Amino acid sequence: MPDTIRITTIRLSQPIGELYIGRVPAKALIDLAEADIRRITDREMEIMSGIQRGLSQSRVPQIRKYIETVDASFPNSIILNLDSKFISSRPEVIPNNCGDDGLYCFEIATDKNAFKIIDGQHRLSGFDGAKIDDFDLLIAFFIDLPLEDQAYLFSTINVNQTKVNKSLVYDLFEVSESRSPQRTAHLITKALNTDEDSPFYRRIKLLGVAPKFGDEVLYKAPLSQGTVAQRIVDTISSDPMSDRDTIRRGNQIALSDADVQKGLIFRKFFSEEKDWAILRIMKNYFRAVADAFPDLWEKQDNPLSKTIGYGALMRLLVDAFAEGSKNNDLSFDYFSNLLAKVRENSEKDAEMPLTFESFPAAGSGESKLYGKLKEWAELA
Structure with a gap:
């Protein structure tokens, strides 16, 4: 690395003060910036210093994996504070013909x-x-911004962030080619909700909200699109981002003899582009559930028809799939016989009725329900 780096910027004026927008190669910025982690700096008085949260060691590898994908992008800026003592000379002003005051070229040691990270430490660490x-990064930096203002910026940016609805995230994959x-x-989730022969017909809240026409709620649905789709993804891939990247690069995703044992029961169908087979199996299985427990499935006021029931039933599907595959039978009749056994044994189990008292919607309710369903199904 050279002793200095030149960064060409534009200057912005905002109520908090002036800041500069520029471009820096990611590998260069790693050597120019660090986070000021909040920590105890006095053992006796427990005096705190710094403004940043600690680096999440689980999040950084996820970001690194994303960075290495074929279409990675960080279009938003890393926000920094530049210590003026690392500016080698007065910023050079380069005139332009755009009617503003030109470009500012900094030479920075x-x-x-040189820089303290106000926001973006996980992205940069990746x-x-x-x-x-x-891989160029967009940076926005202040010069000698008071620590109080740095802390205010960090807290405001992060406290006011709203997590994106998972149902919307999945819905946006429809526009992808x-x-x-x-x-x-x-x-598959959309087909399950819209196909009239589906046991999930009008039982899924697309976009995660109740469907409305004006102020009229068209139907009440016990499950969200994000919940249903995520469980299907879990049966296809343990690393969907990498699989997407592999396909985008024109390569085949890897298959393993142990996929079914790992719960990836639909991975082979996906690799062979037989999504119709996944949809058919889902319909066969959940139609058998609906037929075995018609009252519970219809009323939607019990664990079986809610999110914990869907999760538990998807886990049971993994076991049922593995068993049925031994005889190459994943038909409706196979699942129907299995679920009839579940119903029969559940009716004998007076101590564990299918109520929220037995299987609470929060906490360990799903795992408890799955354990019972597997026991009633007499699956090893």
Whole structure:
């Protein structure tokens, strides 16, 4: 690395003060910036210093994996504070013909202390060790911004963030032309909700909200699109982002003899582009559930028809699939016989009725229900 780096910027004026917008290669920025982690700096008085949360060691590898995908992008800026003592000379102003005051070219000493990260430490940390070549990052930096203002910016940016609805995330895969586990799961979920022969017909809240026409609620649905789609993804891939990237690069996703044992019961169908087979099996299985427990399925006021029931039933499907595959039978009749056994044994189990008292909607309710369903199904 050279002793200095030149960064061409534009200047912005905002109520908090002036800031500069520029472009820096990710690998160069790693050597120029660090996070000021909030920590105890005095053992006796427990005096705290710094503004950043600690680095999440689980999140960084996920970001690194994303960075290495074929269509990775970080279009939003890393927000920084530049310590003016690392500016080698007065910023050079480059005139332009756009009617503003030109571009500002900074020459900054290459030093880990030059910039303090206000927002974006996890994104930047993801580049450390990433297998990439060129990846420019957009940066927005202040110069000698008081620590109080840095802390205010960090807290405001992060406290006011709203987590994106998972149902919307899955729904947006419909506009993608690239094949992926997420897109397949979305299309199957949508078909389950819209096909009149489906046991899930009008039981799924697309976009995660009750469907309305004006102020009229068209139907009440016990499950969200995100919940249904995520469970389907879990039966296709343990790393959907990598699988999508593999397909985008024109390669075949890897299959293993142990996929079914790992719960990836639909992975082979997905790799062979037989999404119709996944949909058919889902319909066969859940139609058998609906026929075995018609009252519970219809009333929607019990664990079986709610989110914990769907989760438990999807886990049971993994076991049922493995058993049925031994005889190459995943028909409706196979699932119907299995669920009839579940119903018969559940009716004998007076101590564990299918109520929320037995299987609470929160906490361990799903695992408890799955355990009972598996026991009633007499599956090893």
